[in-house]
Amino acid sequence: MIGIRDQQGLAGGLLLLAIAGGLGWAASSLAFGSVMAMGPGFLPQILAAVLGGFGAVMMMGSLTVAGPPLVFRRLPRLLAVLAALLCFAQLIEDWGLFLSALAVVLVSCAAADERRLARSLGLAGVLATIATILFVELLSLPLSAWPRF
Amino acid sequence: MELLGQIGLGFGVALSFDNLVYCFVGALLGTLVGVLPGLGPLATIAMLLPLAYALSPVGALIMLAGIYYGAQYGGSTTAILVNLPGESSSFVTTLDGYQMARQGRAGAALGIAALGSFFAGTVATLLICLFAPMLAKVALQFNSADYFSLMVVGLVAAVVLASGSLFRALAMIVLGVLLGLIGTDVSSGMLRMTFGMMDLADGISFVPLAMGMFGVAEILRNIEEPQKQSVIEGKIGSWLPTRADLKDSAPAVLRGTLLGSILGLLPGGGALLSSFASYMVEKKLSREPETFGRGNIRGVAGPESANNAGAQTSFIPLLTLGIPSNPVTAIMIGAMIMMGVQPGPLVMTRQPDLFWGIIASMWIGNLMLLVINLPLIGIWVRLLRVRYSVLFPIILLVCAVGVYSVGNSTFDVGLMIVFGLLGYLLTKFGFEPAPLVLGFILGPLMEVNLRRALIGSGGDFSIFIDRPISCGLLLVSAALLAVTCLPRIRSARERVFVE
Numbered sequence: 082m083i084g085i086r087d088q089q090g091l092a093g094g095l096l097l098l099a100i101a102g103g104l105g106w107a108a109s110s111l112a113f114g115s116v117m118a119m120g121p122g123f124l125p126q127i128l129a130a131v132l133g134g135f136g137a138v139m140m141m142g143s144l145t146v147a148g149p150p151l152v153f154r155r156l157p158r159l160l161a162v163l164a165a166l167l168c169f170a171q172l173i174e175d176w177g178l179f180l181s182a183l184a185v186v187l188v189s190c191a192a193a194d195e196r197r198l199a200r201s202l203g204l205a206g207v208l209a210t211i212a213t214i215l216f217v218e219l220l221s222l223p224l225s226a227w228p229r230f
Numbered sequence: 231m232e233l234l235g236q237i238g239l240g241f242g243v244a245l246s247f248d249n250l251v252y253c254f255v256g257a258l259l260g261t262l263v264g265v266l267p268g269l270g271p272l273a274t275i276a277m278l279l280p281l282a283y284a285l286s287p288v289g290a291l292i293m294l295a296g297i298y299y300g301a302q303y304g305g306s307t308t309a310i311l312v313n314l315p316g317e318s319s320s321f322v323t324t325l326d327g328y329q330m331a332r333q334g335r336a337g338a339a340l341g342i343a344a345l346g347s348f349f350a351g352t353v354a355t356l357l358i359c360l361f362a363p364m365l366a367k368v369a370l371q372f373n374s375a376d377y378f379s380l381m382v383v384g385l386v387a388a389v390v391l392a393s394g395s396l397f398r399a400l401a402m403i404v405l406g407v408l409l410g411l412i413g414t415d416v417s418s419g420m421l422r423m424t425f426g427m428m429d430l431a432d433g434i435s436f437v438p439l440a441m442g443m444f445g446v447a448e449i450l451r452n453i454e455e456p457q458k459q460s461v462i463e464g465k466i467g468s469w470l471p472t473r474a475d476l477k478d479s480a481p482a483v484l485r486g487t488l489l490g491s492i493l494g495l496l497p498g499g500g501a502l503l504s505s506f507a508s509y510m511v512e513k514k515l516s517r518e519p520e521t522f523g524r525g526n527i528r529g530v531a532g533p534e535s536a537n538n539a540g541a542q543t544s545f546i547p548l549l550t551l552g553i554p555s556n557p558v559t560a561i562m563i564g565a566m567i568m569m570g571v572q573p574g575p576l577v578m579t580r581q582p583d584l585f586w587g588i589i590a591s592m593w594i595g596n597l598m599l600l601v602i603n604l605p606l607i608g609i610w611v612r613l614l615r616v617r618y619s620v621l622f623p624i625i626l627l628v629c630a631v632g633v634y635s636v637g638n639s640t641f642d643v644g645l646m647i648v649f650g651l652l653g654y655l656l657t658k659f660g661f662e663p664a665p666l667v668l669g670f671i672l673g674p675l676m677e678v679n680l681r682r683a684l685i686g687s688g689g690d691f692s693i694f695i696d697r698p699i700s701c702g703l704l705l706v707s708a709a710l711l712a713v714t715c716l717p718r719i720r721s722a723r724e725r726v727f728v729e
Contacts (some may be wrong), residue, residue: 093659097401104408107423111415117689119681121422122416128408135401151658159450159654163624163647166446169630170643180630185630186623192453193619203621212627220284222635 087148090139104161152178158192165189178217178228182209237359240586244594249292250469252285253591256293257598260300265610266309266621271301273448275561276440277625280632285567288584292591294565298558299595301601302541303347306534307610310339312355319535322570324508326529328520336667340607341469342479344600346535349519350487351596354542357491358549358589366550369575374682375693379703381672381679384553386707387496388665390714398666402656406669409434421725436564438633438642439670443663444557446628449622449656456618469604471527479531482512484718486532490539495546504540505533542592549585550575553672557664560671671692 085091108129114120165188172181183205190201217226244251263274271288275297282290292346302320310327332338372380389399412423413433424430471479489511490504512532513522522529544555545562552573554560566573571584578585603610633646653663687693695701 089658089660093398093656093661096659097405100405100408104412104423107425111420111422112418115689116691117683119417119677119684121418121420121536124677124680125408125411125422128404128411132401132404135397135404139397139401147428148660153658154454158453162446162449162453162622163251163651165623166630166643166647166650170640170647171632173630173634173643174640182631187625189623189626190619191655194456195619204623208627212631214265216635220401222631223638224631224635227445 085143087143087146088151090143090146090148092151094136094139094141094143097139098133099136101129101133101136105133118194158217161192162189165192173224175229176227178207179213179226182212182230233359233363236363236582236586236690237566237590239582240588240590243288243583243587244292244590249289249587249591250594251625252289252293253296253595254598254602256296257300257595258602259608260297260302261304261307261599261603262300262302262613263297263302265613266304266616271298271305272444272557272561272664273625274301274304275558276437276444277628277632278402279437279440279561279565280636282565282569283636286568287571288587290565290569291571291584291588292595294562295588295592296595296598298541298562299351299538299592299599302538303344303599304610306343306347307340307603308614309529310343311336311611312614313420320505320534322505322533323530325509326524326526329523329525330527330530333525335525337469337607338471338475340474341471341604342527342531344469344535344604345529345633346479346483346486347538348596348600349483349492350535350539351542352593353487354491354494354539354587354594355596357543358546362546362550362585362589365435365546366575367580369551372575372699373697374679374686375697376703378676378679378683379694379700379707380553381676383703383707383710384547385554385665385668386710387555388668390710395660396714398661402661402663402665403669404668406671407673409439409666410670410673411677416674417681427641429639434645434670435637435642436561436568436670437636438645439649440554441629441633442646443653443667445625446646446650447653447657447663449625450516450650451657452618453622469607475527476690479527479711482508482528482532483535485511485515486535487539490536490541491543493536494540494543494555504536508532508536538596545588545592548573549577549588552577554668557667560667563671599611617625 105126108122108125111122111125112120113122113126165185168184168188169181172184186205186208187201190196190204192199213226216222217224244253259278260271260274263277264271275294278297279294282294285293305320306323306327308314309323310331313324313328327339327343330393331335386401389396389403408423410433412430414420414431415422421431485648486504486508489508493504493507496503509522509529509532510529513519516522516526516528518526541558544559547555548559548562552563552575554563563573571577571581627648630643633642634640656663656666683693684691693700694704
């Protein structure tokens with residue numbers, strides 16, 4: 082019977098194939114050289130091909146050998162975590178550490194089990210204050226604490 | 231006598247006020263973060279990596295090493311009190327440690343774990359003093375072909391000892407090496423696989439990769455599958471082991487130390503394998519194997535000593551050959567390279583203060599752990615009750631600020647997000663991130679040595695077989711791979727990791 086028996090294997094193989102394809106494409110314009118004088122593209126091209134091979138074998142294997150199912154839970158929460166970091170990257174240069182830290186904690190609190198606005202605001206305020214004092218004042222990292230205008 | 235002088239030099243470095251402070255701060259921070267639920271040594275070191283940038287190489291490595299021991303120690307605390315292994319190597323400790331805690335003997339379990347670890351650490355440090363110089367001398371004979379083969383052994387061992395499927399571990403190594411090659415090619419100056427991003431010209435930075443793979447990905451996993459915590463209520467008991475406890479566990483500590491010291495040397499070995507092996511040995515040798523898993527103190531003493539000894543001796547290949555033998559030492563190598571120290575046999579002769587200073591500080595760090603931790607058990611127990619919903623925003627914030635502050639680059643924050651997502655997806659699909667990190671560190675070094683060896687031999691691959699050192703190393707890797715593929719060993723290996 083043909084069918085997907087190993088969802089993890091199939092997805093993993095696809096991921097490997099995609100990465101191998103991307104990196105292999107990026108390396109395809111580099112000179113391959115020869116064994117005696119390896120060019121910049123020598124290893125990248127070989128390894129991308131090998132990785133693609135691994136991916137393909139995994140995908141084929143997933144059709145015959147059964148494996149554990151692939152279950153994603155709580156996807157919105159996971160996205161909130163990544164979004165929190167993204168906020169930080171967007172804000173830190175212009176808005177300073179205090180406001181960026183506030184944003185990180187507030188957004189990531191959306192991923193927590195208990196979501197109460199007052200609690201999140203309190204936590205964000207406390208952590209942003211501590212972070213500003215710790216990182217800017219005590220450790221004197223090269224960060225600005227407040228927005229630059 | 232030369233050795234004494236060198237050890238003296240090491241202690242001179244390690245006992246300077248600054249370095250003592252770094253060692254103390256490292257051990258304390260490591261324990262603090264390692265005790266927090268859901269944070270193992272890898273995540274801890276990755277998270278605190280940016281701190282090291284502000285220090286001198288010696289200070290930074292001393293602190294990182296301190297963080298490592300501290301985190302490992304913190305991991306056994308959570309294993310005993312919460313039944314949660316902070317990392318894979320303290321998994322065995324949960325078996326008997328948690329049972330002891332339920333019987334009101336948590337203190338004794340923690341105490342014997344700490345004392346056993348300290349003893350093992352002392353022995354392993356001595357071993358490093360004795361054998362590292364010898365190994366470094368041998369390593370000076372290595373040429374590029376030998377180095378290439380040595381790294382092959384390292385990677386193969388990482389595959390063999392990875393807990394999941396061999397095939398997937400191999401794929402992770404290839405992926406790691408590929409990622410390591412991104413950036414400017416050393417010999418031609420060409421930009422490789424940068425997709426036109428100038429931020430990638432120097433390659434993918436190590437800090438965002440490590441923090442993403444081990445810090446952010448861990449948070450994602452913990453949020454998806456919240457772990458039920460049941461902190462032991464009630465009495466912890468005195469941490470001072472009784473005379474009977476000591477008598478019971480002394481042989482286990484000795485055997486664990488021996489096993490761990492040897493297994494730690496193997497590339498890919500280190501703490502994990504040591505603790506599993508020690509537990510099995512203790513159970514086999516015991517007259518009452520049925521008491522294991524029900525709070526037998528030997529089941530704590532042996533593995534805890536073994537994993538500390540293994541963690542310690544795994545620094546030998548790192549310091550003498552420049553080869554990481556597990557993800558933690560891979561992070562240390564990454565840190566060394568970032569600070570302009572090229573790990574390898576030359577470190578010992580060119581920077582003896584660094585080399586011996588780190589070794590001396592290992593022992594001091596172990597001593598500090600004992601002194602700081604046992605009296606503070608009460609505080610650690612309280613930390614264990616911190617809820618994850620409060621904890622993970624803090625971790626995220628520290629990761630974000632840390633990764634940004636290294637190069638004031640929002641691109642690095644972006645990279646960390648990408649690798650966090652990648653690390654999460656990879657574990658979802660049954661891959662392990664550890665071999666990837668090893669490949670990432672070793673990849674560029676392997677390419678350089680491969681290229682050099684082949685230029686030297688005029689493109690003839692037989693150079694790898696003609697040189698005895700290289701040939702021997704390649705045979706070792708072939709044997710390792712072959713042995714793992716044998717069906718009997720394979721099923722035994724699976725059983726070990728399932729248990």
